[in-house]
Amino acid sequence: MSMTITEKILAAHVDADEVRPGEIIDCRVDFVFANDITAPLAIQEFQKMDIPQVFDPDRVAFVFDHYVPSKDIASAQQCKITRDFVRAHDLPHFYDIGRSGIAHVLLAEEGFVGPGDVFVGADSHTCNQGALGAFATGVGSSDLAAAMALGRLWLRVPETVKYVLRGKLQPWVTGKDLILAIIGRIGVDGARYGAMEFAGEALAHLSMDERFSITNMAVEAGAKNGIMEPDDVTLAWFRPRARRSSAMYRSDPDANYADVRDIDASALETVVSVPSSPGNVVPVREVAGVKVDQCFIGTCTNGRIEDLRMAATVLAGRKVHAETRLLVIPATPRIYRQALEEGLIQIFLDAGGAISTSTCGPCIGGHMGVLAEGEVCVSTSSRNFIGRMGHRQSQVYLSNAGVAAASAVLGRLAHPDEVVRAPVPV
Amino acid sequence: MTIRGKAHKLGHHVDTDVIIPARYLVTNDPAELARHCFEDLDPTLRARIRPGDIIVAGENFGQGSSREHAPIAIKALGVPCIVASSFARIFYRNAFNIGLPLVESADAYAGIEDGHEIDVDLSAGRIDDHSTGGTFVSTPIPDFMQRLLDAGGIVGYVHAQRAQRKQ
Known part of the structure; x- marks a missing residue:
C-alpha cells in the first residue's frame, strides 16, 4: 500500500505493513522528554502508575528550559522534584542549568532524534524535530508519564x-x-x-x-x-550527531x-504576525512604523546560530534605539559559544543588547523580559496570544531575527532593508 | 450520563495561555491553578463560574501549549465537561487523560447563549438547551476515548494495559 512518510514511520513502530488515517494505534516510542514545567506533573502521574523504573533510561531526557535559572522559590521547588526523580532513578540524560538549552534545539543538537524516529515530548513545540524526517509530536504530562512507563503511546494516525x-x-x-x-x-x-x-x-x-x-x-x-x-542536508547535519541507527523514509509518489x-x-515577502494570533499574518512593510518597546531574539523557533548571524548582520556597528530594549538568548550553550567565537555576542553587546543564558523565559512571559501594560514587543518566538509575554494588554508581533534586529535599531517595526541599506553611523 | 449546568459561552480559538497564563505554571496544585483560570481572557470570568457550570466554546478550544495545567485548572473550578465546536489536539488528549469529558458540537455553540441551562448527555451525544427548548447533536465520543474515561484517565489505562500484558 502507498503511504506518506508519517504513515510509514508510524507503521514501522507498530510492526504493521500499513496504517491508515483515523486509525488509533498503540505506538512504540523511540525517545521521550519533559521540561521543568511539564516534568513535575509527569513524574507525579508516573508515580501513580506504580512502575519502579522508566521503560528505558537511555531513551528518556529531562531538560530544564522554561523557568531556569529558577526565578523564585516556587519554580525552584518544581526543578527540585525533577532533580530528585532523576537521581533516584539514575537517569543519564538530564540537562540542568549551565548545560541545558531550549529542549527542542538541544535534543536535536545532541543527536537524541533522527530520521525515522517516533519522538514524543511534553511540550507542544516537539513537532520541531520533524525537520529531520522524524515523527515528532507534543503531548501533555500524563501522556508523557504513560510513554515513560510503557515505552508506548496511543496515537490517532x-x-x-x-x-x-x-x-x-x-x-x-x-x-x-x-x-x-x-x-x-x-x-x-x-x-x-x-x-x-x-x-x-x-x-x-x-x-x-x-x-x-x-x-x-x-x-x-x-x-x-x-x-x-x-535529504543530503539532513544527513550532513545529523550524521555527526547520531546516537542511534536511523531509518530514512520517503512518501510514496501515489501516497x-x-x-x-x-x-x-x-x-x-518578509512578514509578521500581528497581535494576538499567529494566524494574523501581514507583510512587515504594512505595519512598519509601529512603535516598539522590546525586541526579543531567541526561542526554539529562532534562537539558532543562523538567526543570531542574521541579527548581527543588521546590528553590526549600530545601536539599539534609545526607547527600545533588545534581548538576545541563544537557544543552547553550544550556540552561545559559537556566537561568542564568531564575534556575534560582541556585536550584540556593542549595540546595547542584553544577552542571557539559554531559557524560554520571555517567550512565555515567565521571566527575563516580561512586558508591562501597553508595551509592544517584536519577537522571534511562535506565539502572540493575549498575555503571552506579560500584561494582558501588552502586544507581540512575531517575526524573523532580521526584522526583530532592525526594529530594535529603529525603535519601530521595520524591514531589515531599511537598516542595512542605510550607512553605518560613524 | 447526563450533566446539567449553566453555560458560560466563550469565543473561538481560546488558547491555553488565556486559560492558565504561564506565569502561574510553578505549581501542580489544581486549586491554585483554578484561582487564575481564564484570568487573561476575562478577569471576572472565574468568579462567575460555579461548580457544575459548563463551558461552551467555539472552534479550536485549547489551542497552543501542551500544558496539562489548562484542563486541570478548568476541572478544578468544578466544570464537569466542555462543549465546543472543536478542540485543539493536545488539549483534547489532556482533558480525557485527566478524566474531563469534551463534547464536540458546532450546532450547540451556534444555538446556546451565555447563561442558558443545558443538559449534556455524554453517552447519547445530545445537548438540550432548557432556556430555549433547543436540542443539538454532538459528535459521539470515540470508543477509545470512552474507555479512557471509564478507566478514570490515562493512569487507570496504564494499569489496565499492564494487567493485560501480564496475562
Whole structure:
C-alpha cells in the first residue's frame, strides 16, 4: 500500500505493513522528554502508575528550559522534584542549568532524534524535530508519564496535507516567514489533528536551522506533526550527531494526501504576525512604523546560530534605539559559544543588547523580559496570544531575527532593508 | 450520563495561555491553578463560574501549549465537561487523560447563549438547551476515548494495559 512518510514511520513502530488515517494505534516510542514545567506533573502521574523504573533510561531526557535559572522559590521547588526523580532513578540524560538549552534545539543538537524516529515530548513545540524526517509530536504530562512507563503511546494516525514549496525564498524571507505565511493562509486550526508534510524545491535551498523553524510552528496551525523527507542536508547535519541507527523514509509518489497545496515560495515577502494570533499574518512593510518597546531574539523557533548571524548582520556597528530594549538568548550553550567565537555576542553587546543564558523565559512571559501594560514587543518566538509575554494588554508581533534586529535599531517595526541599506553611523 | 449546568459561552480559538497564563505554571496544585483560570481572557470570568457550570466554546478550544495545567485548572473550578465546536489536539488528549469529558458540537455553540441551562448527555451525544427548548447533536465520543474515561484517565489505562500484558 502507498503511504506518506508519517504513515510509514508510524507503521514501522507498530510492526504493521500499513496504517491508515483515523486509525488509533498503540505506538512504540523511540525517545521521550519533559521540561521543568511539564516534568513535575509527569513524574507525579508516573508515580501513580506504580512502575519502579522508566521503560528505558537511555531513551528518556529531562531538560530544564522554561523557568531556569529558577526565578523564585516556587519554580525552584518544581526543578527540585525533577532533580530528585532523576537521581533516584539514575537517569543519564538530564540537562540542568549551565548545560541545558531550549529542549527542542538541544535534543536535536545532541543527536537524541533522527530520521525515522517516533519522538514524543511534553511540550507542544516537539513537532520541531520533524525537520529531520522524524515523527515528532507534543503531548501533555500524563501522556508523557504513560510513554515513560510503557515505552508506548496511543496515537490517532493523522491525515497528511502536503505543502509543495516552489521556487526559492527572496533575501530577508526566511523559513520563519514561510511557515507564518502558510499559517496566515490556512489559519490557526487549518491543520488541526493532521500532519503537515513540507516538500518542494524551496526546501532544498534551506539549511537545517531554517527547516526547524518551519516544522517548529506546525502546532500553530493545529497540526499533530510537521515533517520533511530527509535529504543530503539532513544527513550532513545529523550524521555527526547520531546516537542511534536511523531509518530514512520517503512518501510514496501515489501516497494518499488529504490535500496537496502549491506555494510559490519565491513570491513570499518578509512578514509578521500581528497581535494576538499567529494566524494574523501581514507583510512587515504594512505595519512598519509601529512603535516598539522590546525586541526579543531567541526561542526554539529562532534562537539558532543562523538567526543570531542574521541579527548581527543588521546590528553590526549600530545601536539599539534609545526607547527600545533588545534581548538576545541563544537557544543552547553550544550556540552561545559559537556566537561568542564568531564575534556575534560582541556585536550584540556593542549595540546595547542584553544577552542571557539559554531559557524560554520571555517567550512565555515567565521571566527575563516580561512586558508591562501597553508595551509592544517584536519577537522571534511562535506565539502572540493575549498575555503571552506579560500584561494582558501588552502586544507581540512575531517575526524573523532580521526584522526583530532592525526594529530594535529603529525603535519601530521595520524591514531589515531599511537598516542595512542605510550607512553605518560613524 | 447526563450533566446539567449553566453555560458560560466563550469565543473561538481560546488558547491555553488565556486559560492558565504561564506565569502561574510553578505549581501542580489544581486549586491554585483554578484561582487564575481564564484570568487573561476575562478577569471576572472565574468568579462567575460555579461548580457544575459548563463551558461552551467555539472552534479550536485549547489551542497552543501542551500544558496539562489548562484542563486541570478548568476541572478544578468544578466544570464537569466542555462543549465546543472543536478542540485543539493536545488539549483534547489532556482533558480525557485527566478524566474531563469534551463534547464536540458546532450546532450547540451556534444555538446556546451565555447563561442558558443545558443538559449534556455524554453517552447519547445530545445537548438540550432548557432556556430555549433547543436540542443539538454532538459528535459521539470515540470508543477509545470512552474507555479512557471509564478507566478514570490515562493512569487507570496504564494499569489496565499492564494487567493485560501480564496475562
